[in-house]
Every structure is written in C-alpha cells, then in structure tokens.
Amino acid sequence: MSNTDSQGPIWEVFIQSKPGLAHKHVGNLHAADKEMALQNARDLYTRRQEGTCIWVVPFEAIVSSTPEDDEAFFEPSNDKAYRTPIHYVMPEGAKHI
Amino acid sequence: MEDIKKLEEFQAKIDAEIKIEPKDWMPEDYRKHLQRQISQHAHSEIIGMQPEGNWLLRAPSLRAKVVLLAKIQDEAGHGLYLYSAAETLGKSRTEYLNELKTGKAKYSSIFNYPTLTWADMGAVGWLVDGAAIVNQVSLQRTSYGPYARGMVKICKEESFHQRQGYEIIADMAKGTPEQKEMAQDALNRFWWPSIMMFGPHDSDSPNTGNAVKWKIKRATNDQLRQSFIDKTVHQAEIIGLTIPDPDLKWNEERGSYDFGEMDWDEFWSVVKGGGPCSKQRLKHYNDAHNNGEWVREAAKAYTDKQTSKQNVA
Numbered sequence: 001m002s003n004t005d006s007q008g009p010i011w012e013v014f015i016q017s018k019p020g021l022a023h024k025h026v027g028n029l030h031a032a033d034k035e036m037a038l039q040n041a042r043d044l045y046t047r048r049q050e051g052t053c054i055w056v057v058p059f060e061a062i063v064s065s066t067p068e069d070d071e072a073f074f075e076p077s078n079d080k081a082y083r084t085p086i087h088y089v090m091p092e093g094a095k096h097i
Numbered sequence: 098m099e100d101i102k103k104l105e106e107f108q109a110k111i112d113a114e115i116k117i118e119p120k121d122w123m124p125e126d127y128r129k130h131l132q133r134q135i136s137q138h139a140h141s142e143i144i145g146m147q148p149e150g151n152w153l154l155r156a157p158s159l160r161a162k163v164v165l166l167a168k169i170q171d172e173a174g175h176g177l178y179l180y181s182a183a184e185t186l187g188k189s190r191t192e193y194l195n196e197l198k199t200g201k202a203k204y205s206s207i208f209n210y211p212t213l214t215w216a217d218m219g220a221v222g223w224l225v226d227g228a229a230i231v232n233q234v235s236l237q238r239t240s241y242g243p244y245a246r247g248m249v250k251i252c253k254e255e256s257f258h259q260r261q262g263y264e265i266i267a268d269m270a271k272g273t274p275e276q277k278e279m280a281q282d283a284l285n286r287f288w289w290p291s292i293m294m295f296g297p298h299d300s301d302s303p304n305t306g307n308a309v310k311w312k313i314k315r316a317t318n319d320q321l322r323q324s325f326i327d328k329t330v331h332q333a334e335i336i337g338l339t340i341p342d343p344d345l346k347w348n349e350e351r352g353s354y355d356f357g358e359m360d361w362d363e364f365w366s367v368v369k370g371g372g373p374c375s376k377q378r379l380k381h382y383n384d385a386h387n388n389g390e391w392v393r394e395a396a397k398a399y400t401d402k403q404t405s406k407q408n409v410a
Contacts, residue, residue, distance in 0.1 A: 006397065007190045027247075028181050030190060032396035033403060044174050047167075048254070066120050 010059035011037040013044075015051035023055050031056075111312050116242040119185040127311050131241055132186050133202075134313065136193045139179035140204035143197070144378050146172045148212040148221060157215060164261050165218065171258070175251045182243040198383055206364070207290050209372025216269050216276075216283035222262015224284075224291040224329070230255055231325045232295065240312035263332065270336040277337075284333065285341045292356075293364050295322040326354050 007030040014023035026045050031037035037056040046054065065073055081087045090097060103122050110117065117123055146169050153169070156162035180190055196202035207225050212218065233255065237248045269280040296318040299305055308314040316324075326345075333340050344357035367375070 006393065007194075008396065008400075010184070027178060027250075029177065032393075033400045036396060044177055047170065047174065064120070067122070 008032040008036070011041070011056040012059055012062060013041045014055040014057070015045060016053040017051045019052060023053065026050075028059065108310075111240050111310075114312075116245060117240055118242045124311075126307060127313070128186050130308060130311075130313060131244065132183060132188055134308075135179055135183040135186070135244055136196065137203050137205075139176045139183060139193070140197045140202055141208065142172050142176035142179060144204045144208045144382060145225075147378055147381055148208055148210070148374075149218065151212050152215060152218050155215070156218075161265075168222070168258055168261065171254050175254070178247040178250055179244075182241075182247045185243045194386075198379075198386065200370070200379055203368065205294060206367040206372060207294050209367055209375045209378060210286070210290055211374050213286075214279050214283060216266060216279040217287070219262050219264075219266030219269060219280065220283035220287040222258055222260075223266050223332070224262070224287050225294070226255065226258040226262060227329060228291050228294045228325050230259055231321050231328075235314075235316045235321060238312075238315045266338070267336045270338055280336075281338055284338050288341050289359055289363075290367075292322055292326060293359050295319070295325070297361070297364070323353055326356055330354055 009030065010028050011031055011034075012028045013026050015026050016023045029037065029040045029044055031040050034056065038054060041054050041056050045051075077083070104124060107117075107121075107123060107127075110121075117127075149165060149169050149172075153162065153165055156165055180193060183193055184190055193202070197204070212221060230252065233248050233252050237245060237252055239245050239248065266280050266283065269276045271277070272280075296302060299317045299319045302318055305314065305317055309317065330340060330345065342357045344355065346355050348355045366372075370376075
C-alpha cells in the first residue's frame, strides 16, 4: 500500500438540527484536515436539511469510558431515588408542586 | 471458562434486545460475521453507483438527471455510513477498501448485470432498491448498535429511491408500444436477479444459524424474499406489466404468493465473478481510486505543511 493511499484520520460529526437544540452525534468520516472534514460532513450528513450547525472533532480527541467502568461510574446512582421528584411524598391536595 | 460466562452474558443481552456496542465483549465469530456482512453491504452501495452512473449523461430530462444524481450521491453516502459502522469492529477503512479492490470481498451480484435501456433505471429503483429496502428495514433492528443506527439513516433516505424507479417504469408502461415493451423487457431481465438478492434458500444458507441466534439478521432470506414478492406483484399489475414467472400464484391458505424456482447455477456463477459486468465493475472502481491518487497526495501535502507551520509557531 502506498503512503498516499491513506484515507486520513477519523473525525466524529455532531449536528445541531435547529437553533436551541444540543449538537447530536451522527457518525464519522475520514478527512486529511479540519477544513476537509467540515466540507465532507456537510456533503455526507446534511443532504436533507438535517441541521444548522456542524461540529467535527478528531476521533483521537475523544475520551470514552469503557464497559469495565460501568460498575464504578453508573451503578451508584441506582439506589439514589431521592435525586428524583417521585421519591417525595406530598400532602394530599397539594397542587403545582 | 471465562469465555463461556462472557458468552452467556452476551447472549442474555441479545435476548433482552440490548444493543451491542463497539467496546463491548463479543464472540469472535460475531465480530467476523459483522465485518463481512457490513463491508459487503458497503461495497454494494459503492459498486451500485455504476449501473446508474451509466445513464446519468443520457437521462431523458433535466428532472430525471437531477433525481438520478441525488440518488447516486445517496448511494455513496450509504456506502460511507456502512464503512464507518464496519470500522468500529477493529478493522481499518483501508483494509476494507483493499479487499474490494483486489476482488477478495464480495458485493451484491445484482450490480454485475448491465443497464441497457432507460427502463432499466426504473427496474433498478423499483426492484433492486425495493428488495434492498425490505432487507434494510429488517436490519434496523439488528443487534449491533452502529449497524442499526446506519440502517435507520439509510432507510429514511432510501424511501425516495424506490418511488423514483417505480415512477420511471410506470411512465414507460403507459407510453408508446415500444416504451411499454422496453418496460416489460427491463422487468423480465431484473425480476429473477432481484429476488435472488435475498440469497440462497434458508436450507442452503450456512451463515443463517448464528446470525439469527445473535439477531444480526432479524428475518431469514426466504422470509424477506416472500415479503418482497407479496408486495411487488400488485405494483406490477396496476401498471399493466407481467412478472416473468409462470408459477406465480396466490396461495389462499398461506396468504402469500407461490413462485417458481430460481436459477441457482446462474446465481453462484455470478457470485463467483462470472456476471456479465463483473470485470468491468471492479476495473472501473480501481481506475476511479487510482485517478484520485493526486487528490490524496495533495491533501496529505497540505496537512503536512499546516502541521509543520504550527510546530514552528
């Protein structure tokens, strides 16, 4: 394989579908640099008015938790129902609370 | 021992309809099956641009040309979504592309048939995309997260493809006698290859067992084929065309159409590279890739220059 056969690094793509909403991950692509990544993201992920703003982020820059972290990261919240409103008993007849 | 436990946990997740994500443990055979299936699917989208590209410069109206161009661009996009999903399984884009370039990887045999007339653009959209959609709708529920997400996106975009094809063939079917004959001829040539797109009968499909157990496939080849035939027969009838199968008959008891046996000798011969356009498709793909060499070279040179400038600053 020649040196120039490279597809370039991976860029993850996030799109804001309309003002006021959060950017959402939609997929990824390969590109040599950030400008090409943005251009390619426009062609690949917004052919049908999918959004009003695009972020491209180098895949290498993303730090992800792994399934091994699940227990330490996410299980502690299982027994903390007091962090949700349904945990609390309201006096009968109380409204708008 | 640990693997048996992991395998049980894996199967329990599958049974509970919990998607498998790239970092999760998965059996090696599950990974291999997906690498093969998703990359073949991607290659099919990419090679699938060629039979339609053949008519781009001869489309009969500006509207037809704009539509065909958008459809071909979608196919390229779908190929890229699928390569992205395949890459999450620990194999690089370049590796997958090399397998296509060297002919080691397969793609759907349907694209090794020529598109001889404009009516073929109708048949391809109506039947080939129609069959692909039946398969892809079912794959939206596949157990591997990235593949399922890709399928959802593809199905959403794909829905116009079949309609544009059906519109073309319906228009020709109500045109001059010559045009109607052309439409019938396209149906005659594409019918059998289309229903063979679903692959061999379940009884002759060695990969079906695990693929169903692991919910990679949500329906078998024969189930999907039947579903496609059942919805397509009526579409042929209302535009006055005849499906070229003398054994096609409504079966009241099954609530489905019975149909004739496919020519499996032809199927396997085309799968093994003996299709009318097999060599041409692969050569064209390689030529296009090689012609893009200067673009990749320039992009890399530009990036290297930017990076070295940054380092100096």
